[in-house]
Amino acid sequence: MPKHANPSSRVSVLSPYLGQMRPFAAWLMAGMLFSLVTLLSSIGMIALSGWFLSASALAGLTASTAAAFNYFLPSAGIRLFVLTRTSGRYGERVTSHEGTLRLLSQLRRHVYAAIEPLSPTALQRYGSGELFSRLTADIDALDSLYLRIVAPSIVALLAIIGCGTLVGVFSPVIGVFAALALTFSGTLGPWLAWRMNHSPSSTWQALNGRLRGQLIERLDALAELLIYGRWEAESASLIRVQRQRDAAECQTARIWGFSQWLTQTLLGLTLTTALAMAAWFISHGRLEAPLIAFMGLAVLAGFEAISLLPQAWQNVGRIQYAAQRLEGVRTQVPTVRYPSQDQAEPLGTQLTIDHLHVTFADGTQALSDVSLTINVGEHVALLGPSGSGKTTLLNALVRFVEPQRGEVSLGQAPLFTLSEHTLRAAFAVAPQNIHLFVASYRENLKLGDPQASDEQMTELLLALGLGEWLSEQPEGLDNYPDEGGSSLSGGQLRRFGVARALLSLAPIVLLDEPTEGLDDTTATQVLNVIGQRCQGRTLLLVTHRPAGLTQLDRIAVLDRGRLLEAGTPQALLAKPKSYFCKINQRVVL
Structure with missing residues (x-):
């Protein structure tokens, strides 16, 4: 099982990989921008649709209000949000994945460049299966660092500000409440998921790397294992490791279920409170009736930005453990060093x-x-x-x-x-x-x-x-x-x-x-x-x-x-x- 480092070292181990995002900042920033456009378009589309339906229903109560109601401008706004949401989603997929794939390619080159100078004696301490696991599974785990943690967290923060501002235009009090409630929900869920799941997530990554390495080595030696009748025993060993990994994954799934329950509970409380506040303001003539649906649906859409954060943050332990293993290879000092140029000229080949x-x-x-x-x-x-x-x-x-x-x-x-x-x-x-x-x-x-x-x-x-x-x-x-x-x-x-x-x-x-x-x-x-x-x-x-x-x-x-x-x-x-x-x-x- 992995030995878990203290919180400061957990953060610092990811620093080199966060720093390696700089060459691809344009792609990654473009991905976050398109993701933000997508989320804000979703909030605008849902909120405007709610207002439009409510306003249309109220306008249809009398012939005079029905004739005076402008159906075309809200319809055009909804269609605009639909188009920008679709375009934003496509743009986000293209740019973020392009940046991430380039980043992973660079990570693999860096790890290989660290391995290449090592002498065969130094490499033997890892084994081929272990090295293969680090070059594949561990680097793939870092895929989630940007796609599922860094970018969604930044976008969620900006979306919360956008949602609070949108609601606050019509009711500053409800807007501030919505922003604070979304911030609290978007912080509590991921934090609990990270704290509760750090150990099982790290354990899962350790067992997964161990299983992959052992499987590669056992398959390479399949003929010898069959000849000496050891394949069944080795298979049983692999199955035991797989069961341990599956147990860690089940624990992760339970934590994810709890985080989903917590998020939905906070959503219900936030939505209920926001609607109650809107209803109170409407009853006192300080807010128009159609805006109650607008605000409720805006808060509901805002939760889309934070709903996946707990699941993403519960995998931080897995990512940190993968980064530690890669750092162990990347910072391994070569046992044999060569000068860049000859410091002495050989006199023959004796x-x-x-x-x-x-x-x-x-x-x-x-x-x-x-x-x-x-x-x-x-x-x-x-x-x-x-x-x-x-x-x-x-x-x-x-x-x-x-x-x-x-x-x-x-x-x-x-x-x-x-x-x-x-x-x-x-x-x-x-x-x-x-x-x-x-x-x-x-x-x-x-x-x-x-x-x-x-x-x-x-x-x-x-x-x-x-x-x-x-x-x-x-x-x-x-x-x-x-x-x-x-x-x-x-x-x-x-x-x-x-x-x-x-x-x-x-x-x-x-x-x-x-x-x-x-x-x-x-x-x-x-x-x-x-x-x-x-x-x-x-x-x-x-x-x-x-x-x-x-x-x-x-x-x-x-x-x-x-x-x-x-x-x-x-x-x-x-x-x-x-x-x-x-x-x-x-x-x-």
Whole structure:
């Protein structure tokens, strides 16, 4: 459940989003103007219609008054109000929604701009489902901030003034009473709705975001959940959260019903009192009889401006909670910062890892005092069991994680002195988890080299053993993968990622487990292609399989975050107690 902030922080959390309305002030002000025109036209139309009917009835009592009565001017006024009301409603829909949609578009850009600089490690604390929920449900909740709260509240205030003035022209006392009664009703109902519903409204938004995030993640893992027989348990968990959300919504509905009852009660009291005052003034000759209907209907129409405010204000808690969640992402300080320009010029592409320490937020020691130098054009295998810190070291090289101590340098220039553009241009990377975008295979491959020709891409895919797969694609490279690349097997997807990295012209190639999931023959073929394509380039290959590594220049072994040994394959094989020699002997046996 959300922790509810104090009232001052509840207001302040919306300040950034209220401030972002300024660029669209023209659209939003136009929307409020059209809405005010619509409301005042409704008040004028209903009030004038009431007066017209009453006056017509009284004028028809005698032939002389019927002949003298002007039927045309009130009829024209009613038609004018009808036209302005219709036009105002249309104008309000166009301008307010245009302004709101532009505002929401800007909010999404701002939130995405805040997320984009975060390293993958920083993003993992949220999860894809959680981020998706914040980018959709939470921003959509802010839709109501202007459309249902800010604009209607301002328009209601102006409409109350207009209604009081209209009635006050004929009876200042009744006009002042109507304005005060409408103001009291328009303040009490929304205030009570906000106070009573802040907790269940915030709870609903929290549960809704949690439910959406969990549902997305569970659907992504549907196959695994079905295989392990966990889908029913996960479904029951989702249903429990949904029931909790529905309970919060039921409580919200009860509060809305109470606010409606209160509003209608205040309407009845205000209308009764206004009519009683009008009747008293008529009985004392201080007001014309037809005006009693005029004033009663004017007050009734004025309540149209405030009738929806309690329902809108009871959702303020929901909006504030959504704003808090978005603010948590938007103000998240990136764990990795890049200078806008290079502060040092790399002298070549030699990689120097000097006493590197990396500790995760949960206290796990991933790397401890790792030092390693990879010379220009050298091919190095980073070997070690799962969990030894191999992937963490790769992530440190591309600054996906930031070391607590130690330093990584590229050409004697520390990585933190290089701009992101320079750093990204230096590395071609194929991570363990290859992602394919919903685009053609050609476009996915061109992420590595936008200038690569179809012949180059096809040749590389054939060399990596993907020729049969490519021939099965009806449209070849123009074909589209399923979402995330699920239409490819694990081995095919991994080789596709290797092809994308090898197409890049970057001087340093980082490959994380490129032969995982491949049989020995295919793994050897892939390693041979990697070696050929990386001639003249620096290669760091992460793996836990010793097969085929003797063709590389050096082997470095990590174990429990520490550099256990490093040397040429031949030198390590000559040491019976070396890790590389032992695992090679196991493979032979």
